[in-house]
Amino acid sequence: MxxxxxxxxxxxxxxxxxxxxxxxxxxxxxxxxxxxxxxxxxxxxxxxxxxxxxxAMEITYGVEGMTCGHCASSVTAELRKVPEVQDVTVDVASGTVTIASRDVLDEAVVAHAVSQAGYAFSGHPA
Structure with missing residues (x-):
């Protein structure tokens, strides 16, 4: 049937x-x-x-200006465009981004990707 x-x-x-x-x-x-x-x-x-x-190597950076899930999605999407990046975890509450990568990432490349998403890169959190 x-x-x-x-x-x-x-x-x-x-x-x-x-x-x-x-x-x-x-x-x-x-x-x-x-x-x-x-x-x-x-x-x-x-x-x-x-x-x-x-x-993978994991490193955490500070990102200023994120307030919601859409902010996290924008930052994640830009960082995943970087070839060495394997995974991205964004914590909006603490304003941090943890990146898992195959190799050491150039901090300038990360800063550029974050700025492309429209947020301020603040380096390593204190």
Whole structure:
């Protein structure tokens, strides 16, 4: 029994449902490294890759002028444009931004991204 929607036929919906189910089953049964450019030979060391990806430097900076969630979103969006940045956590109440990065970030680059968002960069909090 299939439900009919506007603009589609029951046969079309049945095919769509079948394809979706097949794709889901195929993804669920595949190892997570399959299709990611990792070969079966290097899959044994995949956990090493995960560890290096999760290792990040974290540094906290002060940002002045943030008052709401939209402010935090603006600062986060600008900082995520910096290639080395992996994660950004903004605390509006304390006026701080914690940045996780792969490498040491140039403070001038961070200051520029914060100013692009429309806020004042105040460096490291006291």
């Amino acid at each position: 299939t439900a009919r929607t506007t603009g589609g036929s029951a046969v079309h919906e049945e095919l769509l449902k079948k394809r979706t189910t097949e794709r889901f089953r195929a993804r669920r049964l595949q190892p997570r490294w399959l299709g990611s450019g990792v070969t079966a030979q290097s899959a044994a060391t995949w956990s090493d890759h995960d560890e290096t990806r999760s290792t």
